[in-house]
Amino acid sequence: MNFDRVSEKLNILADAAKYDVSCSSSGGNRKNNNKGLGDSKASGICHTYTEDGRCVSLLKILLTNHCIYDCAFCVSRKSNDVQRAAFTVEEVVDLTINFYRRNYIEGLFLSSGIFKNADFTMERLVRIAKKLRLEHRFNGYIHLKSIPGASEELLTEAGLYADRLSINLEMPTEEGLKLVAPEKSHADVQKPLGFVNNKIIQLKNEKKLIKSVPKFAPAGQSTQMVIGATPENDFQIMSIANQYYNDYNLKRVYYSGFIPINHNDSLLPSIGSQPPLLRENRLYQTDWLMRFYQFDVHEILNETNPHLDTDIDPKLSYALRNLHHFPVDINTADYHMILRIPGVGVRSVKKIMAARKFGKIRTYQLKSFGIAYNRARYFMRCEDDQYQRLELLPTQIKSKILSNSQSKYLKNDPNQLVLFG
Structure with a gap:
C-alpha cells in the first residue's frame, strides 16, 4: 500500500464527507459472538459530536468524490473544480480495521459520489461491508449510503451487512430539487426507502415463525434534507419529514444547513460563509417534539404560521x-x-x-x-x-x-x- 497516496485520498474524501450529517450511530445492536473484531451494541459506540451536531465517532469518508451528476449545492458536482480521488475496496477495509485497532473509531460511515452508474457504485460499497464482516469478522457499526437507482439485489445485500442504510432526499420538495438538481427526483429516493422498509417488516414477521432469520439493517434507515438552498418554509420541511417518518418508518431525518459551495451560482442563495445553524437547531427541536413529545406537526406549524420562531424554542x-x-x-x-x-x-x-x-x-x-x-x-x-x-x-x-x-x-x-x- 502506498501510504502517502492513501493519506492524500483520506484528506480529500474525509473533507468531502463532512457535508453529510446523517451519521448518528444510535440503534445498532450487532453483538460480537464469534470472537471477531468490535461490537456495535449501544454501550460499545462512542458518541462524540461537534458543536453543530455532527457525529465524529465513525470513520466518515466517501468512497469517491467523482460524480456523474451536477447538483448545484454539492461540493462533488462534476463541474466543480476540486481535487478528485477514489479509494479501492481494499483501502477502505484496511483503513477501517487499522483505525479501529488504534481506538480512533467505533465504526464506519461510508458514502460516495456516483461514478459510472448507481449499481457500479453500490456494488463497491456492498463489497466493502461484506469484506469487513466475513473476512475480518468486524462487528463494529457500519452505516452505508444507498445509491438512488441501485438494484433491489444490491440493496438486499447491503442490508445484510450494514447496521443502518440511508439515502439523501436532498431538497425537501420535488420543486426545490428540480431547481438545483434537475437530473434527480424524489421518486428515485422513495423507491429504495420503500423497498428497505418492506424488507425490514417482512423479516420481522418471519422471525415470529422462524427462529433463525438474518438481521437486516437492524438500526433502520434515515434520510437528510439540505435546508436553505431552496425556498421551502419550515412548515413544508417538517410536513415532508413527518410524511417520511410515517411512510417509511425512518429512524431519523437530518437537517443540514446549506453551505455555499459556489458563490457565483445564480441558482443558489447568498447567505455568507456560515450555514443558518439557528434555523437548523429549531428544526431539530421540532423534530424532537414530533418523535418524543406526541406533537403533531400542525400543532407547531401551519399555513398561517409557517416559520419557526428564532427567539424561542x-x-x-x-x-x-x-x-x-x-x-x-x-x-x-x-x-x-x-x-x-x-x-x-x-x-x-x-x-x-x-x-x-x-x-x-x-x-x-x-x-x-x-x-x-x-x-x-x-x-x-x-x-x-x-x-x-x-x-x-x-x-x-x-x-x-x-x-x-x-x-x-x-x-x-x-x-x-x-x-x-
Missing part, C-alpha cells in the same frame, strides 16, 4: 399561542398534557406520574424532578402554587422567560449566543 412558542390550554394542573392532568408544559421533559413527566400515586405534588418536589421551573411555572399549577400567572400577556411571559434565560446563559460570557429560548 418551538415548545414555548406553541404554549404562548395556545394559552387556553394552560395552566396545566400537575396533580390531575394526563401524561399528554403535562408533556406540553415548556421546561418539562419526558423523564420529568414520568417522575411526576409516579410521584402522584403517593400524594399531591408541591413546588419543591417539582424542582427536584429536574424541570426548568422558571420556565414551566407560567404554564402549570401544583398543590402549593395556585397563582394564575396566565393573567400575563403572552408577550410579557416571553419577555420574562427570555430575560431569565439570557441572565443564566450570559452570566459568565456576555457574547455567548443563546440557541434555546
Whole structure:
C-alpha cells in the first residue's frame, strides 16, 4: 500500500464527507459472538459530536468524490473544480480495521459520489461491508449510503451487512430539487426507502415463525434534507419529514444547513460563509417534539404560521399561542398534557406520574424532578402554587422567560449566543 497516496485520498474524501450529517450511530445492536473484531451494541459506540451536531465517532469518508451528476449545492458536482480521488475496496477495509485497532473509531460511515452508474457504485460499497464482516469478522457499526437507482439485489445485500442504510432526499420538495438538481427526483429516493422498509417488516414477521432469520439493517434507515438552498418554509420541511417518518418508518431525518459551495451560482442563495445553524437547531427541536413529545406537526406549524420562531424554542412558542390550554394542573392532568408544559421533559413527566400515586405534588418536589421551573411555572399549577400567572400577556411571559434565560446563559460570557429560548 502506498501510504502517502492513501493519506492524500483520506484528506480529500474525509473533507468531502463532512457535508453529510446523517451519521448518528444510535440503534445498532450487532453483538460480537464469534470472537471477531468490535461490537456495535449501544454501550460499545462512542458518541462524540461537534458543536453543530455532527457525529465524529465513525470513520466518515466517501468512497469517491467523482460524480456523474451536477447538483448545484454539492461540493462533488462534476463541474466543480476540486481535487478528485477514489479509494479501492481494499483501502477502505484496511483503513477501517487499522483505525479501529488504534481506538480512533467505533465504526464506519461510508458514502460516495456516483461514478459510472448507481449499481457500479453500490456494488463497491456492498463489497466493502461484506469484506469487513466475513473476512475480518468486524462487528463494529457500519452505516452505508444507498445509491438512488441501485438494484433491489444490491440493496438486499447491503442490508445484510450494514447496521443502518440511508439515502439523501436532498431538497425537501420535488420543486426545490428540480431547481438545483434537475437530473434527480424524489421518486428515485422513495423507491429504495420503500423497498428497505418492506424488507425490514417482512423479516420481522418471519422471525415470529422462524427462529433463525438474518438481521437486516437492524438500526433502520434515515434520510437528510439540505435546508436553505431552496425556498421551502419550515412548515413544508417538517410536513415532508413527518410524511417520511410515517411512510417509511425512518429512524431519523437530518437537517443540514446549506453551505455555499459556489458563490457565483445564480441558482443558489447568498447567505455568507456560515450555514443558518439557528434555523437548523429549531428544526431539530421540532423534530424532537414530533418523535418524543406526541406533537403533531400542525400543532407547531401551519399555513398561517409557517416559520419557526428564532427567539424561542418551538415548545414555548406553541404554549404562548395556545394559552387556553394552560395552566396545566400537575396533580390531575394526563401524561399528554403535562408533556406540553415548556421546561418539562419526558423523564420529568414520568417522575411526576409516579410521584402522584403517593400524594399531591408541591413546588419543591417539582424542582427536584429536574424541570426548568422558571420556565414551566407560567404554564402549570401544583398543590402549593395556585397563582394564575396566565393573567400575563403572552408577550410579557416571553419577555420574562427570555430575560431569565439570557441572565443564566450570559452570566459568565456576555457574547455567548443563546440557541434555546
